[in-house]
Amino acid sequence: MAISSEVSALDNPFWSSLRTLHRGIAQTIGEVARYPAEYAPFLGVADADAGVADALDALVAPGEAVYLIGVAPGRVPDGWKIEAYRPLAQMICTSELEVIDGPEIIELTQAHRADVLELTALVYPHYFRPRTMEMGRYFGIYQDGRLAAMVGERMGTETYREMSAICTHPDFNGRGYARRLTAILTNDTLRRGSTPFLHVSHENPRAKGLYEEIGYRHRRDIGFWSLRRG
Incomplete structure (x- = not known):
């Protein structure tokens, strides 16, 4: 999925970075991308409606926690726990x-x-x-x-x-x-x-x-x- 504008890139910074500046190290499956664990525990999704089940199973190890900023999947598969923290100031x-x-x-x-x-x-x-x-x-x-x-x-x-x-x-x-x-x-x-x-x-x-x-x-x-x- 293309990034429609640089303003929207800031609204979904992990996904935007993994699709552009850091695409060379990104681990990407469909509408989900992450940094390798030795770089950062960050994962991005294209949008809240992205299909994530198969990609999450392949990209995230059992027991591992990753973090998202700006956009999170609207639904996560069984066996996964998503926790919202207080929003950050960008x-x-x-x-x-x-x-x-x-x-x-x-x-x-x-x-x-x-x-x-x-x-x-x-x-x-x-x-x-x-x-x-x-x-x-x-x-x-x-x-x-x-x-x-x-x-x-x-x-x-x-x-x-x-x-x-x-x-x-x-x-x-x-x-x-x-x-x-x-x-x-x-x-x-x-x-x-x-x-x-x-x-x-x-x-x-x-x-x-x-x-x-x-x-x-x-x-x-x-x-x-x-x-x-x-």
């Missing part, structure tokens, strides 16, 4: 942001993977996997020999790019590292011709407030679900 940025002074920022490579996995385990224990870094570029700030903060790219299409894994080690909170990293990657994304977007929980008002303060605006609330195979 935010976008269309103008360059002020970059505050701060420490050197470096591009993170596979040589930094152990440090990245250690940091993200504190903040994104369910979503960041051993090969997530291969989905885009990641950048970080090191202090005292430790990865203090990071930001990266995850989902996307030809004209949209998700800012992701924006996190700071608790020992380095309050220094503006996340603000600096987010602004630099946002501005670079805009200069490359893509519109940055991100997702943040309403239950994380500190992060949501930071994004609003630096220049991101709320586009819409977007549905968020887990789907588990029994």
Whole structure:
């Protein structure tokens, strides 16, 4: 199924990304696609009426949980459990942001993977996997020999790019590292011709407030679900 417009692509971001930017790694059967488990536990469906039974059985392992954003199947087969969480805030940025002074920022490579996995385990224990870094570029700030903060790219299409894994080690909170990293990657994304977007929980008002303060605006609330195979 073709993506009708870039606006609808943001309304169904997992499916859109798997059909465009990440189609080379997508595992797709009919109207269902997912990232390999070592990349991310994310699954997308073309629309709520998509036939999913056979595809889910083939794509999701027994006992495995995957996550959906924006669009979920209207019905799931027997033996599957779908759980709706509170919708996330989807935010976008269309103008360059002020970059505050701060420490050197470096591009993170596979040589930094152990440090990245250690940091993200504190903040994104369910979503960041051993090969997530291969989905885009990641950048970080090191202090005292430790990865203090990071930001990266995850989902996307030809004209949209998700800012992701924006996190700071608790020992380095309050220094503006996340603000600096987010602004630099946002501005670079805009200069490359893509519109940055991100997702943040309403239950994380500190992060949501930071994004609003630096220049991101709320586009819409977007549905968020887990789907588990029994």
